[in-house]
Amino acid sequence: MKSADGPNVTATGWALLGVLSYQDELTGYDMKKWTEWTLRFFYGSPAYSQIYTELKKLENIGLVSSRVETDGGARSKRLYRITEAGLDALTTWADQAPVDAPQLKHNPLLRVMFGHLTNPRRLKEIMQEHVAYADRMQREAALDARWAEVEPAWAYGRVALKWAERYYAAERELALDLIKDLDEAEESFAKATETGHRTPSLSRDYWYEIERKVQAEEGE
Amino acid sequence: MKSADGPNVTATGWALLGVLSYQDELTGYDMKKWTEWTLRFFYGSPAYSQIYTELKKLENIGLVSSRVETDGGARSKRLYRITEAGLDALTTWADQAPVDAPQLKHNPLLRVMFGHLTNPRRLKEIMQEHVAYADRMQREAALDARWAEVEPAWAYGRVALKWAERYYAAERELALDLIKDLDEAEESFAKATETGHRTPSLSRDYWYEIERKVQAEEGE
DNA sequence: CGTTGCATGTAAGGTGTTACATGATTAC
DNA sequence: GTAATCATGTAACACCTTACATGCAACG
Known part of the structure; x- marks a missing residue:
């Protein structure tokens, strides 16, 4: 074996x-x-x-x-x-070797997922911190990509580092887009709770019903 | 405590x-x-x-x-x-809670990093597989984002899922860009090895020297 | 009447981290 | 001389996964 x-x-x-x-x-x-x-x-x-x-x-x-x-x-x-x-x-x-799917554990996004537990200001703060992180990583990847250029035999490493540079640039833009979406979400969530619209049941049956609906629409 | x-x-x-x-x-x-x-x-x-x-x-x-x-x-x-x-x-x-940095384990990129150990065709195959994966994830995130729209109280979940949708779209584009870079890398690497230019020493001293150079340039 | 879904759990192991401990060498 | 870097390792434990084991219910 x-x-x-x-x-x-x-x-x-x-x-x-x-x-x-x-x-x-x-x-x-x-x-x-x-x-x-x-x-x-x-x-x-x-x-x-x-x-x-x-x-x-x-x-x-x-x-x-x-x-x-x-x-x-x-x-x-x-x-x-x-x-x-x-x-x-x-x-x-x-x-x-088989190509394994990338694994991601994105703490800032986890925080957004449970945004209803904190206030929108704090949530934006969290995402701003993430933007700063992405910035820093982008700069550092760019720097390392540059020293990889020194040596032709490191060509593949350079490609990977250039990917990283772009990845963190994208991560930054994604975070900024998310921050924009946050205002809308806040409004929608506030309206949902204030109008007496109870926080919805996350019960199995409820979900499944919605899933069925969405998939039915999808099927068209 | x-x-x-x-x-x-x-x-x-x-x-x-x-x-x-x-x-x-x-x-x-x-x-x-x-x-x-x-x-x-x-x-x-x-x-x-x-x-x-x-x-x-x-x-x-x-x-x-x-x-x-x-x-x-x-x-x-x-x-x-x-x-x-x-x-x-x-x-x-x-x-x-402090904002933890996202953690990523990107197998396809690891494969690229060691691209000199396989052939360019296989490397592109690996990345194409990753593109397909990103496609699939994007579609699925989009679908889930849609059912999250049904319920106003899920506003934050929807924001997170919309982020995911964009993230996998970006992942796809990044992979396609990388595939383009691969040709250049192949050429550069082939030239480096064929012209008798020995695979470079990765020795500590060599690296540090380059780092110093790059940082000196950076300092300007 | 067989497959899929619902539902829960144990056991074992692997992968990885932090904290700790130690000591020489180099640079300022 | 003192701080940073070089250099190696152990111990403990956290986290998570796979494999296994079990059995009812619902659907076709």
């Missing part, structure tokens, strides 16, 4: 192998830096502790090898290198 | 409380359905098992209460209701 499915490696594991595929010896510390310059924009940057654990696991299954360098002085570090088996597995993964 | 920080509730916990804040009795099963109609687009939908576990936890700390209904026949279900303490905690959260 193992050779057919490929070894059991996590996404983070593949990412680390990917870094090492640029053929060099690197410490866990270096790889953390690398993820902070690149992956962080679209995949997050794993904690040091996870990187070290992951590297050990990869070494156990033979996808990487390591040696300890005692750098003249007393400070020692462990340098990792991808093995042939590692490069094989990685190439197979890059080519054949 | 507890009353100052608010009870220890996970994001999923708050989401469930949020659902119940619409004041009704709901089963865990119902709440799962609800998350699939809404949260799934920007926060994912938790597994049944997690919902049931979470509800038990919420009941233990007194934020929800439950009763078992033996529906005439033998089939029994547990109906949950938010308590006053729950509504208090939830309102405080909605108002005062």
